[in-house]
Amino acid sequence: MSAEGEEQGPASYDSRCIFCRITNNQEKGSELLHSDEDLTCFRDIRPGAPHHYLVVPKKHVGNCKTLTNEHVPLVQNMIEVGKNVLQKNHVADVEDIRLGFHWPPFCSIGHLHLHVLAPASQLGFLSRMIYRINSYWFITGTDQLLERLQANTATS
Template sequence: MSAEGEEQSAAHDSKCIFCRIANYPDSDAELLHSDDSLVCFKDIRPGAPHHYLVVPKTHVGNCKTLSKDHVQLVTNMVEVGKSVLQKNNVTDLEDTRFGFHWPPFCSIGHLHLHVLAPASQLGFLSRMIYRINSYWFITADQLIERLQANTDAK
């Protein structure tokens, strides 16, 4: 195996659905954004009229595994989310929710940012699942603050 192939296999988990979506173009997911490090696609169970997931192409664990070194990654994920919303004619970026499920309430162990808009149109169940200041969901801003304040998010 070449050094490049070894690097790729270490950076991706072939069993991880988000690694497969992010790195293999034959995936069923329609990519709304793709660059060298991040992809964005629609959530298969939307909680709002616009519900997207932004995921790193490399396998990164859940938000509890992050450190200060990941602040820029989270910031970039938010910027991609905002850009995709704007490309999809969402003009009120104040009526949005950007966040992560907090372990152990993660269905997939690959870091993924939920981008929801308009937040005012979240249904009853979605308001509970993506509730700010809950035990199971943390906003991107809260995660960044936590990462900046500590060496890790634990």
């Protein structure tokens, strides 16, 4: 493994990025609920629902605006992992969940991450605003993100 802070390939790791450090087990106190070759999942430090997880690529990937059509399988895999983590944590009502991404400039971390929240019916007032379905700042589901990716590709 390279020294901390060194690049491990093009844009694959950023030592200044908290999510890069968490996915590389360099942050104390971060329990990984899922970890495979491509993705990790852990609890959000400011939960908006009883179950609030973040699914994060292990390689440093920028926010939603940096994605292209080539990232579609990654996004789909992130959603699948999020649903699997909910299932492992005994969330039975898959209709009462919210999955989504903050759209820049409304991202607090510049590393792609999927918010996985359940039960959505238990979101508080502020969380209902922050994680509002298909709003200007929070996009839910792959369909909404795919539409934006295709629009970005068409205008490039």
